[in-house]
Amino acid sequence: VSKAATEPNQVRPDLEAASASRQFLRGLSTPSAPALVMCLLVFLGLHGAGILALNEEALAGPGLAGRIASNPDNDSYLWTTSRAYAAHFARLDTQVSFDLVIVGGSGHSEVIRRDGQLEGGLEAELGCEVEVLHLQGAGQDLYESATLVDLVGGLKGVVLLGVSPLRFLTMTPKARLEHHEGGRRQPIAGAFEDEERERFGLEPLSLTGVHYVDHFNFYAPRLPNLFRSLLWLGPATESPFYSRGIPWPEEAIAGAAAGFMKTLGRSAGGKTSLSDSARDMIRANLDLVSRLSTRLARRGESARFALLEAPLDPDFIENSLGAEWYVDYKNCVERLASERDWPYWSLSAEARLTHKDFYNVNHCYGLSARRRFTAALVSQLRGLVSRQGDDK
Amino acid sequence: VKEGFPFVLGALLQGVFLGVLLFVAIVQLYVHGSGAQVFRYQGF
Numbered sequence: 001v002s003k004a005a006t007e008p009n010q011v012r013p014d015l016e017a018a019s020a021s022r023q024f025l026r027g028l029s030t031p032s033a034p035a036l037v038m039c040l041l042v043f044l045g046l047h048g049a050g051i052l053a054l055n056e057e058a059l060a061g062p063g064l065a066g067r068i069a070s071n072p073d074n075d076s077y078l079w080t081t082s083r084a085y086a087a088h089f090a091r092l093d094t095q096v097s098f099d100l101v102i103v104g105g106s107g108h109s110e111v112i113r114r115d116g117q118l119e120g121g122l123e124a125e126l127g128c129e130v131e132v133l134h135l136q137g138a139g140q141d142l143y144e145s146a147t148l149v150d151l152v153g154g155l156k157g158v159v160l161l162g163v164s165p166l167r168f169l170t171m172t173p174k175a176r177l178e179h180h181e182g183g184r185r186q187p188i189a190g191a192f193e194d195e196e197r198e199r200f201g202l203e204p205l206s207l208t209g210v211h212y213v214d215h216f217n218f219y220a221p222r223l224p225n226l227f228r229s230l231l232w233l234g235p236a237t238e239s240p241f242y243s244r245g246i247p248w249p250e251e252a253i254a255g256a257a258a259g260f261m262k263t264l265g266r267s268a269g270g271k272t273s274l275s276d277s278a279r280d281m282i283r284a285n286l287d288l289v290s291r292l293s294t295r296l297a298r299r300g301e302s303a304r305f306a307l308l309e310a311p312l313d314p315d316f317i318e319n320s321l322g323a324e325w326y327v328d329y330k331n332c333v334e335r336l337a338s339e340r341d342w343p344y345w346s347l348s349a350e351a352r353l354t355h356k357d358f359y360n361v362n363h364c365y366g367l368s369a370r371r372r373f374t375a376a377l378v379s380q381l382r383g384l385v386s387r388q389g390d391d392k
Numbered sequence: 393v394k395e396g397f398p399f400v401l402g403a404l405l406q407g408v409f410l411g412v413l414l415f416v417a418i419v420q421l422y423v424h425g426s427g428a429q430v431f432r433y434q435g436f
Contacts, residue, residue, distance in 0.1 A: 020398040027395070027402020034400050038407020039414065046415040 097154030099385060100132045101303075103145035104162020107310035107362045109136035113374040121378035122385060130385070142167055142285045146200070146292045155296060155303035158384050161289060163344075164310035165321075165329055166362060168282045200291040274328040286336050293340075306384060307337050309346035311373065313358040320361075343384060350376035 112118060114134055122130040135148045149159055296303050317326045330346060337344040357369035
């Protein structure tokens with residue numbers, strides 16, 4: 001008589017194990033209430049984590065967060081800036097006419113000296129007084145530039161339009177990025193852009209875009225801020241992307257550049273070139289400026305346009321953007337500018353700018369670098385401003 | 393029939409798997425929903 005037969009209530013261990021694994025497999029393969037509940041919990045958890053991870057305002061640190069908080073959308077920021085300028089111009093002596101108006105972003109603002117070197121240099125070259133109006137501002141995009149130039153009266157000389165890959169290709173998407181709500185895809189154009197385009201006689205833009213920076217690489221450096229906010233450890237610290245004077249960490253630059261290239265570059269045979277959509281963005285921006293130029297001519301103002309490329313750290317171009325991509329970009333801008341008979345200047349070589357002159361990838365603020373760049377700009381402008389003078 | 397602990401464990405694991413799958417599927421549909429175009433420009 002076996003032992004099992006004498007103890008009928010005791011299940012054999014091997015049978016019990018087989019039954020447990022069968023139950024486990026049945027649980028795994030059949031629909032059930034616990035599976036449904038768990039599925040919903042996991043989905044909602046991931047969704048919540050995603051929203052939290054995409055929350056720029058909480059994670060960007062005081063720099064960008066402050067700007068977003070005080071400007072619920074980019075449009076109001078643009079309006080505030082342009083209306084302030086409009087009020088300023090309204091008070092200006094209407095007899096003043098400007099020989100040179102410069103618009104651009106922070107890269108241009110910082111590298112062109114405003115302490116008289118530019119004016120003095122031009123006056124020495126031309127032998128007459130030169131009136132320069134500096135309208136460069138941090139984060140200014142090409143729509144803002146066009147609006148600001150349109151607000152200025154008495155343009156008789158040169159409008160120097162600062163350009164850069166960032167201004168052409170990411171500023172408008174950035175405008176939407178600043179007030180997206182957890183989503184990645186957003187239309188590229190806001191009410192301000194639409195109104196401006198209408199004012200300049202252009203149709204509203206019909207663009208949609210994906211956040212231009214690779215998410216993981218862009219947000220990874222912000223993870224410490226995420227943990228700070230989750231653990232109530234106090235306010236977020238300054239993000240390395242937005243802090244001034246602190247070198248960007250190499251891996252963050254490489255990550256951001258990889259995301260940038262993913263959107264704006266096209267790789268073939270180991271070479272990366274400018275994508276068609278990037279060319280379209282450049283053309284769209286220059287079309288707007290063309291309309292501005294026509295508008296000014298109709299107003300009887302004899303302004304000549306010239307494009308000035310913002311300096312970029314040569315190491316960044318070489319190692320992250322890719323020299324081929326940058327050459328392709330510059331060729332594209334040059335071709336589109338020559339179609340409109342606008343000079344296009346890139347003065348980094350003339351100004352002998354090196355990696356050491358830059359405190360981050362697109363800003364250099366050293367006095368020596370600014371002197372060299374401003375001198376190179378004076379020598380370029382000399383020909384153009386005097387040509388304008390001869391035309392009068 | 394009263395289900396045992398192994399069944400519940402299996403069901404929870406199934407839930408985790410399906411939840412992740414659902415999330416990834418929805419994100420992919422959302423991001424690449426309209427032809428995975430990074431920028432679409434339709435002219436003036």
